[in-house]
Amino acid sequence: MAARIVNRIRRLRFDHDEMTQQELAHKVGCTRQTIVALEQGKYVPSLALAFEIARTFGVTIEEVFQYGK
Amino acid sequence: MAPLQKRALFSLVIGVVFTIALILIFIVKGDVTTFDDDLGFRFIVYALWVGVPLAYLIAVNLTLRKPEQIDERDKLIMARAARVQLLAVILSMAAWVIVLTEVFWEGGQVPVVFLTLIMISTLVVSTLAQSFGILIGYWRNWGMGGDGR
Numbered sequence: 550m551a552a553r554i555v556n557r558i559r560r561l562r563f564d565h566d567e568m569t570q571q572e573l574a575h576k577v578g579c580t581r582q583t584i585v586a587l588e589q590g591k592y593v594p595s596l597a598l599a600f601e602i603a604r605t606f607g608v609t610i611e612e613v614f615q616y617g618k
Numbered sequence: 619m620a621p622l623q624k625r626a627l628f629s630l631v632i633g634v635v636f637t638i639a640l641i642l643i644f645i646v647k648g649d650v651t652t653f654d655d656d657l658g659f660r661f662i663v664y665a666l667w668v669g670v671p672l673a674y675l676i677a678v679n680l681t682l683r684k685p686e687q688i689d690e691r692d693k694l695i696m697a698r699a700a701r702v703q704l705l706a707v708i709l710s711m712a713a714w715v716i717v718l719t720e721v722f723w724e725g726g727q728v729p730v731v732f733l734t735l736i737m738i739s740t741l742v743v744s745t746l747a748q749s750f751g752i753l754i755g756y757w758r759n760w761g762m763g764g765d766g767r
Contacts, residue, residue: 579689582620586691591759595690 556614559588561606577601621687622696626752628677633746636670640738667738674745699751706747710740 562568570584579598586592587602594602603610619627640663647659688696714736722728 580620580687580692582623583689583691586759592691598690 554593554614554616555590556587558584558602558613561608561613565606573602573605576605620692620756622692622752623756625678626749629674629745630749630753632670632674632677633742633749636666637742637746639666640742695752695755698755699748702751702754703744703747706743706750707740710743711736714739 558573562570562573570588571581574581574584577598578601583592583594587594599610599614603613606613643659643662643666647656647662652659714732718728718732
């Protein structure tokens with residue numbers, strides 16, 4: 550069975566003063582459309598982007614992304 | 619829509635309009651040998667040849683002004699789109715070889731004007747295929763994996 554990576558980016562955005570997708574995109578250095586794709590599960594980020602997102606929210610990478618089957 | 623997606627859409631529209639305009643001009647003015655004899659015809663083609671890249675540059679500058687408007691996902695999609703571009707160019711060149719061989723086999727000579735036509739068509743096909751590849755990439759979520767898969 551193929552592994553799937555899920556994330557809590559949308560939840561974390563709302564928990565951080567209702568950060569917008571555009572604000573998050575600007576902070577991590579990607580486009581808003583990439584954040585949209587991430588939240589919809591249509592895109593798996595590179596390690597660098599994943600770490601950047603985790604650092605922006607002040608959490609560990611495992612608290613943002615979960616790897617499961 | 620992502621900035622790169624917008625650029626690809628503008629490029630596709632400009633490319634299709636340019637191709638249709640070029641084909642129509644050749645149909646209206648006569649066959650390709652008219653290109654050698656008719657100065658006005660050549661000026662129209664040259665004007666298109668200058669005007670269309672200008673329109674393309676304006677579209678690119680309007681939609682992609684900042685470097686950060688292309689991110690890792692966009693770069694992955696562009697890389698995959700390059701395969702579409704290469705395939706389209708190869709097919710285009712193969713089509714020219716087959717058609718010109720069959721049409722001019724008896725005479726044993728191909729008119730010089732076809733050199734210009736092959737160059738123009740290859741550039742147009744390359745640009746159109748890149749734009750088409752990028753749009754397909756966004757539609758089919760190419761670059762799904764951040765590690766390049």
